[in-house]
Amino acid sequence: MDAMAEIRATFFEECAEQLADLEAGLLAIENGEADSDTVNAVFRAVHSIKGGAGAFSLDDLVHFAHVFETTLDEMRSGRLDSSEKVLKIMLRSADALADLVTVARDGGSADAERNAGLIDELKGLVALAKGEEPPAPKAAGASAPSDGPVYDDGMGDLDFTPVAVDLGDLMGIGGDNRFRIVFKPSPRMYAKANEANRVLRDVYTLGEAKVACNISEVPLLPAIDPEGAYLTFTIELSTAESEEKVREVFEFVEFDCDLTIEAVHDAPDGEIDADDPDIADILARIRATPDDEPLETPAKDEEEPKDAPEMREPEEPKATAAAPAARTPAPAPAAPAAAAKADAGGDGKGGAGGGAAQTIRVDLERVDRLIDLVGELVIHQVMLSQRAYQAGLARASDVAVGFDELEQLTREIQDSVMAIRAQPVKSVFQRLPRLVREVADISGKQVRLITEGEWTEVDKTVIERLADPLTHMIRNAIDHGLEKPADRLAAGKAEEGVVRVAAMHRSGRIVIEISDDGAGINRKRVKEIAIKKGLIPAEANLSDEEIDNLIFLPGFSTAEKISSLSGRGVGMDVVKRSIQALGGRVSIASKPGRGSTFTMSLPLTLAVLDGMIVSVGDQTVVVPLTAIIETLQPKASEVKSFGGDARLVQVRDTFMPLVDVARELGYSYELANATGGVAILVEAENGARSALLVDAIQGQRQVVIKSLEANYGRVPGIAAATILGDGRVALILDVDAVVATSRVEGNFFNSGMQHAAE
Amino acid sequence: MTTVSPPQNDNRNDPRSARELIAFCIGEQEFCVDIMSVREIRGWTTATPLPHAPSYVNGVINLRGAVLPIVDLAARLGFPRTVPTARSVIIVVRVEQQLFGLLVDAVSDILTITDDLLQPTPDLASDLAKTFVRGVMAIEGRMISLIATDNVLPPFQAAA
Numbered sequence: 001m002d003a004m005a006e007i008r009a010t011f012f013e014e015c016a017e018q019l020a021d022l023e024a025g026l027l028a029i030e031n032g033e034a035d036s037d038t039v040n041a042v043f044r045a046v047h048s049i050k051g052g053a054g055a056f057s058l059d060d061l062v063h064f065a066h067v068f069e070t071t072l073d074e075m076r077s078g079r080l081d082s083s084e085k086v087l088k089i090m091l092r093s094a095d096a097l098a099d100l101v102t103v104a105r106d107g108g109s110a111d112a113e114r115n116a117g118l119i120d121e122l123k124g125l126v127a128l129a130k131g132e133e134p135p136a137p138k139a140a141g142a143s144a145p146s147d148g149p150v151y152d153d154g155m156g157d158l159d160f161t162p163v164a165v166d167l168g169d170l171m172g173i174g175g176d177n178r179f180r181i182v183f184k185p186s187p188r189m190y191a192k193a194n195e196a197n198r199v200l201r202d203v204y205t206l207g208e209a210k211v212a213c214n215i216s217e218v219p220l221l222p223a224i225d226p227e228g229a230y231l232t233f234t235i236e237l238s239t240a241e242s243e244e245k246v247r248e249v250f251e252f253v254e255f256d257c258d259l260t261i262e263a264v265h266d267a268p269d270g271e272i273d274a275d276d277p278d279i280a281d282i283l284a285r286i287r288a289t290p291d292d293e294p295l296e297t298p299a300k301d302e303e304e305p306k307d308a309p310e311m312r313e314p315e316e317p318k319a320t321a322a323a324p325a326a327r328t329p330a331p332a333p334a335a336p337a338a339a340a341k342a343d344a345g346g347d348g349k350g351g352a353g354g355g356a357a358q359t360i361r362v363d364l365e366r367v368d369r370l371i372d373l374v375g376e377l378v379i380h381q382v383m384l385s386q387r388a389y390q391a392g393l394a395r396a397s398d399v400a401v402g403f404d405e406l407e408q409l410t411r412e413i414q415d416s417v418m419a420i421r422a423q424p425v426k427s428v429f430q431r432l433p434r435l436v437r438e439v440a441d442i443s444g445k446q447v448r449l450i451t452e453g454e455w456t457e458v459d460k461t462v463i464e465r466l467a468d469p470l471t472h473m474i475r476n477a478i479d480h481g482l483e484k485p486a487d488r489l490a491a492g493k494a495e496e497g498v499v500r501v502a503a504m505h506r507s508g509r510i511v512i513e514i515s516d517d518g519a520g521i522n523r524k525r526v527k528e529i530a531i532k533k534g535l536i537p538a539e540a541n542l543s544d545e546e547i548d549n550l551i552f553l554p555g556f557s558t559a560e561k562i563s564s565l566s567g568r569g570v571g572m573d574v575v576k577r578s579i580q581a582l583g584g585r586v587s588i589a590s591k592p593g594r595g596s597t598f599t600m601s602l603p604l605t606l607a608v609l610d611g612m613i614v615s616v617g618d619q620t621v622v623v624p625l626t627a628i629i630e631t632l633q634p635k636a637s638e639v640k641s642f643g644g645d646a647r648l649v650q651v652r653d654t655f656m657p658l659v660d661v662a663r664e665l666g667y668s669y670e671l672a673n674a675t676g677g678v679a680i681l682v683e684a685e686n687g688a689r690s691a692l693l694v695d696a697i698q699g700q701r702q703v704v705i706k707s708l709e710a711n712y713g714r715v716p717g718i719a720a721a722t723i724l725g726d727g728r729v730a731l732i733l734d735v736d737a738v739v740a741t742s743r744v745e746g747n748f749f750n751s752g753m754q755h756a757a758e
Numbered sequence: 759m760t761t762v763s764p765p766q767n768d769n770r771n772d773p774r775s776a777r778e779l780i781a782f783c784i785g786e787q788e789f790c791v792d793i794m795s796v797r798e799i800r801g802w803t804t805a806t807p808l809p810h811a812p813s814y815v816n817g818v819i820n821l822r823g824a825v826l827p828i829v830d831l832a833a834r835l836g837f838p839r840t841v842p843t844a845r846s847v848i849i850v851v852r853v854e855q856q857l858f859g860l861l862v863d864a865v866s867d868i869l870t871i872t873d874d875l876l877q878p879t880p881d882l883a884s885d886l887a888k889t890f891v892r893g894v895m896a897i898e899g900r901m902i903s904l905i906a907t908d909n910v911l912p913p914f915q916a917a918a
Contacts, residue, residue: 376823619806665809708808711856712818712827712911716810721818721825729806729818729825 018045074129189256207239422457452502481516515597521590617667781867802846836886
């Protein structure tokens with residue numbers, strides 16, 4: 001059972017990838033960036049989901065995917081234009097498919113009415129492509145055969161049209177029905193990677209069946225067309241199911257075979273030669289083959305012509321054409337070439353359209369272990385060479401050259417290992433278009449989403465936890481940030497609002513900006529609400545920045561009426577908390593009438609950091625190099641006292657706060673003498689500059705970030721720890737936090753923020 | 759520096775069966791912890807102090823690449839702080855997924871006891887001490903307190 005659960009988990013993991021590919025592909029088509037590979041990739045994604053779903057008997061999913069796939073096939077074959085209207089339906093279908101996958105995984109129920117409606121629309125497109133009249137949309141409930149098609153595992157190009165079944169007649173029959181089915185597959189059916197064997201097996205699941213195979217048409221070996229079809233099956237079926245059910249079995253192959261199904265009301269005649277040893281053999285094998293295992297048995301005798309057409313038709317030379325077969329457990333020995341290509345297609349799930357990279361799935365723990373070990377290796381390598389030099393090793397000696405090479409090698413190993421965990425944020429960004437579509441629909445606003453920097457790499461754990469706060473902030477940007485189309489027009493803006501999501505590396509962290517071109521924060525109202533809710537005193541005199549930051553306070557919500565989107569009682573304070581739990585920060589910048597920008601900055605955990613090693617008191621501290629602008633030695637004339645203990649330092653024409661690091665970290669309680677130390681100019685995430693006062697600069701080095709959280713917990717003002725060449729632990733300064741806390745003291749507003757953050 | 763490898767056969771399921779404890783001294787007093795939670799015992803190395811940490815946290819040291827917080831057990835129990843010397847000992851313990859070190863004066867003994875030897879903590883002990891002392895036992899005329907290591911680290915709101 002466990003093994004099954006694992007396979008299931010893998011299936012859903014793959015589904016997620018396929019859905020991402022699907023959406024990315026559709027969007028590419030929508031933007032006109034598509035080529036034939038894109039369409040194929042989209043098709044393949046849906047097809048793979050269908051195939052997998054079939055194996056788990058997820059009938060609703062299979063059914064929907066099948067209809068969707070059929071429509072996509074029309075597009076693939078060029079019969080259906082990729083017009084805007086078509087793509088809208090496709091995108092919505094992709095969303096519905098994603099929902100069905102979620103339902104299949106987590107339980108719950110899908111929006112059956114919407115799905116049925118979409119199925120109708122998709123079928124309409126197919127009909128349109130074929131130049132037929134689109135069928136009149138049926139009542140939602142009736143149009144979707146609730147049971148869906150029976151087991152299908154990777155059937156390819158199908159022209160699917162709904163089967164008209166007269167339910168009224170069938171309802172009356174019930175009980176023990178007998179049918180005589182004559183099933184003569186055509187070569188086309190095999191060419192589409194369907195297999196008679198499977199269909200027959202499905203018939204067996206319906207009841208008691210006797211199958212007779214007419215092999216009289218099989219020509220002698222020299223005359224055999226390897227891609228031909230020569231067998232006719234006659235099935236005597238005794239079942240409790242209705243004719244409709246029986247037909248469903250043949251649903252996918254109906255147009256690629258000669259099929260007659262007739263109800264037999266008297267006892268079956270003795271036509272079926274079940275005693276025929278060959279038939280018995282086939283039947284035994286059909287029964288013995290487990291559902292999702294490929295038929296390993298090489299084709300023999302009368303099966304040969306049946307299997308041979310599995311090889312793809314010569315007029316489909318592209319590798320992409322093999323993809324539909326990829327998930328099909330094709331009889332490998334019979335078609336080695338096809339199987340090889342199919343494998344290549346199967347691996348293509350990682351990338352939409354071509355460029356199929358080979359990937360493996362590895363347990364994350366193994367990677368982490370490897371990263372830890374390599375980190376150790378680097379530390380020991382550094383320690384070893386330092387000790388060797390201390391012991392008098394000549395810099396020019398062969399050993400020293402060896403050390404240099406070893407160092408390069410270890411660095412390279414480290415880089416490669418780190419790269420294993422790093423993933424582009426694309427996987428999160430891919431989910432955004434759908435979110436934006438949905439939120440835009442509900443809120444009645446027109447929104448264009450622009451994403452930038454989707455290849456920015458960040459650690460996998462960060463990616464996983466990025467999705468929730470990001471989702472919330474985008475919702476917020478659309479619901480609260482953007483104005484209604486009419487208001488936008490009145491303000492002289494384009495009707496369509498723009499939400500921009502950009503990722504980039506900055507200060508050794510990943511920064512994600514979510515900006516909208518809406519109305520900006522209504523500071524007057526924000527302040528009123530904060531006063532009304534008792535979050536700030538009525539007479540508080542706040543800067544614009546401080547007012548903007550009020551929205552992060554717990555208990556603050558600007559929504560006067562709760563909307564179904566943002567007003568779920570989850571405020572920005574929750575977003576802020578979840579980002580902080582990741583060791584990140586969030587800030588806001590807003591311009592009235594021009595929009596707001598939320599910036600969240602998150603650590604690239606496990607990354608290596610370029611740091612400046614400084615002395616603070618008798619401690620060694622690492623300052624991330626990326627935060628540093630310049631260093632200087634302040635002169636006594638440049639340091640000004642500014643009320644109480646606060647000091648400013650003059651750098652050229654500007655004054656900036658001088659932060660005594662030793663004091664902030666609690667290493668010393670007295671103000672350090674500014675002129676004796678070094679001032680490090682840093683820029684915080686919000687662009688504000690400060691000077692950090694330290695005692696001395698020791699040097700610059702790449703350090704491995706070690707988690708303090710793993711064995712201890714978060715330490716204010718400290719981003720992480722590292723181990724220096726001498727084997728001692730040094731702390732890595734969280735520049736922004738140190739600068740921020742230094743400004744806090746005595747300020748009711750910031751201490752309130754501090755309190756809220758804790 | 760001694761590395762203690764945990765016994766291969768963990769037969770603690772039987773309440774009557776013996777369990778092993780590592781006894782150590784803080785000043786004149788003797789304490790012990792369950793040997794199963796002890797990963798290793800090592801000598802003192804200077805710790806890097808952590809800002810804004812409680813006074814009973816000495817700081818962090820490098821344990822073969824891992825950052826290991828060191829808790830001054832004496833201070834944690836409400837006694838005067840230990841002044842670490844070269845002879846001080848760090849007992850590395852694991853609680854769930856977290857590793858940390860207990861700074862003690864010296865390791866004195868390995869005891870094998872049965873649970874019925876354990877007496878409840880006397881009421882005389884301070885509340886703080888009672889939080890960490892699971893019980894006391896008399897062994898060869900000495901009084902040894904059994905320390906529960908679960909709550910020794912300072913509590914964090916964001917579960918690390």
